[in-house]
Amino acid sequence: MTTLLSIDGVTKRFGRVTAVDRLSLDIRENEFFALLGASGSGKTTLLRMLAGFETPEEGAICLDGADIAHVPPNRRPVNLMFQSYALFPHMTVEGNIAYGLEMERLPRAEIATRVGEIMEITELSQMARRKPDQLSGGQRQRVALARALVKRPRLLLLDEPLGALDKKLRAAMQLELKRLQDEVGITFIVVTHDQEEALVMADRIAILKDGRLLQVGTPHEVYEAPASRYAADFIGVMNFINSAGRTIAIRPERIRLFPDTADRTVEGRVTARAYHGLDLMLHVATGLSPTPLVVRLTAEAADRRPVAQGDTVTLGWNDADTRTFTD
Amino acid sequence: MNASNARSTALMAPALAWLTALMVIPCGLILALGFFRRGIYGGIEYSFTLENFALLLDPLYAGIFLTSARIAGTATLIAVVIGYAAAYAIAAAPRHRQPLLLFLAVLPFWSNYLIRTYAWIVLLNREGLITQFLRMMGYEGEPPSLLYTEGAVIVGLVYNYLPFVILACYAPLSRLNPELAEASRDLGASAFTTFRRVILPMTLHGIAAGAVFVFVLSIGNFITPALLGGGRFQMIGNLIYAQFLTANDWPFGAALSMALIAIMLGLLTLQAMAAEKGAGERREVLDG
CATH class of the missing domain: 3.40.50.300 (P-loop containing nucleotide triphosphate hydrolases)
Structure with missing residues (x-):
């Protein structure tokens, strides 16, 4: 072109x-x-x-x-x-x-x-x-x-x-x-x-x-x-996790609930859930970041394993789905 | 009649009483006066006649109407050109400075009309400031004859009524969205075409309002032609003044006054109709 x-x-x-x-x-x-x-x-x-x-x-x-x-x-x-x-x-x-x-x-x-x-x-x-x-x-x-x-x-x-x-x-x-x-x-x-x-x-x-x-x-x-x-934060919803002077960013739809296999897993408590029709947004408080992680589940995944506010859940993701920033 | 009607009538009553006592009744008296005869030794003879109104068509008096219209028309044209340009400049100035500029534009209104007109005599007379300035610059010929000319009368009228034009034109100019001019430029129009096809049509009602003010106030003016015209340029105002105070012909003075009021009312009605038409179009849109 x-x-x-x-x-x-x-x-x-x-x-x-x-x-x-x-x-x-x-x-x-x-x-x-x-x-x-x-x-x-x-x-x-x-x-x-x-x-x-x-x-x-x-x-x-x-x-x-x-x-x-x-x-x-x-x-x-x-x-x-x-x-x-x-x-x-x-x-x-x-x-x-x-x-x-x-x-x-x-x-x-x-x-x-x-x-x-x-x-x-x-x-x-x-x-x-x-x-x-x-x-x-x-x-x-x-x-x-x-x-x-x-x-x-x-x-x-x-x-x-x-x-x-x-x-x-x-x-x-x-x-x-x-x-x-x-x-x-x-x-x-x-x-x-x-x-x-x-x-x-x-x-x-x-x-x-x-x-x-x-x-x-x-x-x-x-x-x-x-x-x-800045770009990561500006476009869409992004979770930021601070770890050893670096920032790890992961999109809500890349975090899985109760994963069978994952590079990283963490336990947390569901503080809020919001239904959006096609998908379900969960706020999960973990020790990784001061604000809860935002997790986006498809309606199908949510139906397979229903969670309620206050439940303790396991989250997991793969390193390939994260971005690392040093600023 | 409901309560809100009663209240609005009550609120309007003082103003209505004021207007009736000081406007409607005197105007009615003047109108009636026009249909009587002049007494032989002045005064009024109470017998009906149309002579006074017929006399208005006499070429001598019709000519004075035309002269007045020409002088008022010229003054209006000049005031509109200068006033519109000034209003444009004020509207284009930074927002926070506009109130000060407007204040300066109307500042002359704070002094008396007569004093402002005398100031022009000081400027224009044969040994006045303009002549002195020319001498300072090395001019040695005859002092120019500026005072007691038609030009002096027009200058006096323009000067006195210019603020009306500035205020009337400033209102629509300051409300104009500057992006309209940018859009016109963006679509390929030159600065002049943008002015002619976008800015001018959208501010025309301000020009019309200002022009009617200047014309109506100028055509009936008698102080400016008396002082700056030296009595050589008779306008209707001077003629009316003379009929009442010198010639002692009140009935003819009354007929002249009525003719002048009719001209003014006609123009003000046209202006109000134009404004109403604009407002009507806007209402139609809101209802539709």
Whole structure:
């Protein structure tokens, strides 16, 4: 796969604060890429530099081989879907979507065709004449997406695209966004603080902390082989056990209950159990760590050997399923 | 009538009484006055006539209405351009500094209108500060004639009513989501196109409100044309003043006043309708 966007040693400071610190990252053609980080990690600043609203003090941002770091936002083949959607309230849905094409001075007939097409894809055709404040949250989100997609950018940036939607709609839209990205064949970079969202949607994830890049990899890689204790803690649920100056990390689903064979075993008391439908979460207090270990059992395993709060259980795991950090 | 209706009537009563006594009744008296004849030695002859209103259409007086409208219109245009730019700059300033800037914008209101207008005489007269400044810079010709010109009247009106435009335009500008301008740029618009297609349409009602204020207050003004125009530029306000206090023709003065009030009411009604239309659209959305 070819590289579309190459971020090379980019630094951005706001006064004394370094928001993005010598960050380098390559993003490939047609990729669904997620920038994941807590607030203050620099992910939004990075996105705004890609869109052209901030200029890096150092480093280069190359799109298709050309440095665009100092090109104004209206002159780069990059579009941004704003977290607030930023729909023009005085224009109709149709007017909002056509705006970007009018700026390209395309013939009227072509604008009408392309606007019609994208409204079809995003299921907005019935709303063409409505104003943004006559739409639901989910519909507004689709208008914002259509308005950016209709420009057929080389790169589409999405700032917390699902942040304003309720939980059920988010889950549906995660898959919907992925389907759309596939359909239009445009490279997406999504900024999110929601690790679950990043895992579900992205082809690759970059984890940012304090303006620096901690790790890049596929969802599988960052989940199964976190590069640092911070990354391990940030993505999913992780148990940490301190042992001789090192930290051993193990995922809840890798711990087994009453194992027949295991590299390590420990006894503990169940302090809490929570039923989640498909699986059961147990909190088990042991001597290994100050907080109880979280154990995730499938419903099937839980049925085989029912446990109640207060029971004493044996836990076990294999060394191959653990990660060791020295920090 | 239920209890809450009774309470709101009771609460409104003082204001209604005030308005009736000091607005409705005097205006009614003036209106009635317009339909009487002027007495031969001044005073009022109580016999019905439409002459005073017919006289409004006389080219001499219609011309004064047009001159007033031209001067007020020019002042409005200049005040809107300067006021909108100032409001834009205030809205773009750091949030914590905006109250101070707004305070500075309305500071002149704390001194008397007459004093503010006299200040312009000090500046503009032939031996005034502007002439002195020009001399200091090495100018040796005739002092410029600035005072007692139409320009001086317009400057005085713009200066006095500018804060209204700034306040009226600041409100919508400060509420504007800055991401809208960014979105416009992101979609390929230049800074100018962004202003013309996004910022201006979304703040137009502020401009309209400010413009109506300036126009209505300017067209009826009589102090500024009297002091800065030197009586050479008669506006409706001066004419009305003259009818009541110099010519002693109260009935014609009343007819002029009514014509002026009609123009003002017409404009204010249009402005209120525009504002109501905007509010109505928003309500429709909430109900729908």
